[in-house]
Amino acid sequence: MALANCDLCQRMFDAWGGQRRCQPCLEAQERDWKVVREYVKSHPGTNILVVADATEVPERRIREFIMAGLLEPSQMTGAHYPCRKCQGPIATGEYCPTCLGRLGRDIASSLDTVKQKKDDEAFKQRTNGFANQYRSKHR
Numbered sequence: 001m002a003l004a005n006c007d008l009c010q011r012m013f014d015a016w017g018g019q020r021r022c023q024p025c026l027e028a029q030e031r032d033w034k035v036v037r038e039y040v041k042s043h044p045g046t047n048i049l050v051v052a053d054a055t056e057v058p059e060r061r062i063r064e065f066i067m068a069g070l071l072e073p074s075q076m077t078g079a080h081y082p083c084r085k086c087q088g089p090i091a092t093g094e095y096c097p098t099c100l101g102r103l104g105r106d107i108a109s110s111l112d113t114v115k116q117k118k119d120d121e122a123f124k125q126r127t128n129g130f131a132n133q134y135r136s137k138h139r
């Protein structure tokens, strides 16, 4: 058990996999994503605002899908958003390729942290191992 507050509805849920959203929210998101994906497929070259209007999925959520790599920003106009570092226009991820190159090392290490969290049991065992080593050294 690893209780956490859902990012979207703030309810407590069991984040055993390190996820930040509860199951009902994830399912609602998946439904939204499918609706948006279908709409974009049948309306190539549409605008993100038109998609939001037609599917009743908030524009912010559509952008989240794009940032998560679930939608192709090239399929609609207005889907670019600023790089988190230099504010240049990007269509995927959180940083432009230039900043990404610079940040590569940081991101690789943060991905390692995520992997560790997912592997909750192994992570706990490792932590206990460190604690035991520490205790035996400093006894």
Ligand SMILES: [Zn+2]
Residues within 6 Å of the ligand: 006, 007, 008, 009, 010, 011, 021, 022, 023, 024, 025, 026
């Ligand atoms: Zn939720």
Ligand SMILES: [Zn+2]
Residues within 6 Å of the ligand: 083, 084, 085, 086, 087, 088, 095, 096, 097, 098, 099, 100
């Ligand atoms: Zn940048």
